[in-house]
Amino acid sequence: MRQYHAAEHKVFSYKANNKRKNLSMNGASAVNRNCSTNLVVLYFLFLFLIFAVLWPILSFEKSLSISSYVAAAGGLLLQRWLIKHPSSRMRGLILKISYFAQENITTASPGPLHTSTALRAYHGLFQTK
Template sequence: MIQGLSYRHGIFFFRIGEGIAHATYRDGAVKTRFLPWSWAGVGFIASRVLFTLPWYMWALAALIFLLRLPLYLLFLLGAGYHFLFPRSLRQYHGAEHKVFSYRGAVDLYNLREIADADIVNRGCSTNSVSQLFLVFLLLAPFVGGWWALGAAGLCMALVPRLARPFETRVLFPISAWLQRRVTTAAPSEEHLRTAILAYRSLIVGRAIPEDEYV
C-alpha cells in the first residue's frame, strides 16, 4: 500500500518495507530522490519533518516545559500541528491528496486533470487526529488528561475496525470538512509537480528528474 507524508518543503511517498520517494521544489525546479526502506530512510523522513517544524511549534513545546504543564500536552501539540500547518505544508498536503484521488495515470502529462481531483482523502491522518481530539475533549473533564488521551488513542485504533458505519457517517464528515478548510489548501503547479514526481519515483523505483519531461 502506498502512503504519503507532506512537510513544509516537499512530499514523501513510500511503501513500508520497500522504498521511499522524496521530492522537493528548490531553485525553480523539482528535486527527486529515491531510497530503499531502511532505518536510514526512515531517519531521513523524520529529520526532514522534525527540522522543518515552524518556530511556533518549538515555542509551544518549550512553554509546556517552562510552565511545568502536563506532559500529555506534548502529544496533543504534536497531533494538533495538523490544525497549525503553515500554508506551504497545507498546499503540499493538498497536492498529495489530489494525487491519491486521481484515478488515471499519475504523470506530469496529466497535471491539469490531477489538479481537478478531490482534495479530500479517505485515508488522511486528519481522520485520526480529529477523532483523537473529539474523544479527548469529551472525556478529559471527567477522567483527567492522561486517561482521556489513552482512551482517545484506543478509539483511534478500534473505531474504524469495530464501528465502521459510525466512523463513515459521523467522524469522516468532520474530517472531510477539516481537510477542505484547515489542513489542506489549493496547491499551485509547483506543489502538484512535486507530488507527481515523488509518486512516479516510487512507482518506478528510482528518482525521476523533472528534465525527463522536457
C-alpha cells in the same frame, strides 16, 4: 505545507490516470477519505468525551493525562473498526468532520510546484531499481 498536503490528495484522487507525466489535477479533490486527519479527529473526539467524564471526579492534570492515553488507543481502534465498516453512520459523521478539517485547516490550494512535486514523489514510489 498545507499546499503539499492538498497536492498529495489530488495525486491520489487521480491515481488511476497517473501514468501520464503532464497530468492536470485541476479537477481532483483535495479531500481524501483515507487521510490521517480522520485519526486526528477521532483522537480529539475521544479526548474531549473522556475528559468531560473524568474532570468532575479527578484533577485537571490527571483527567487530561488519562484522557490523552485512552484517546490515542481508542482512536486507533475505532479507526480500524471504521475501515472495516464503511457504511456505518459513525463513519459518515467522522468523515464529515474530517472533510471540514481538510478543506478549512489541513489543506490549501496547491500551486504548480506543489503538484509537480507530489507527482514526482508518486511516480518515484513505482520506479524499480
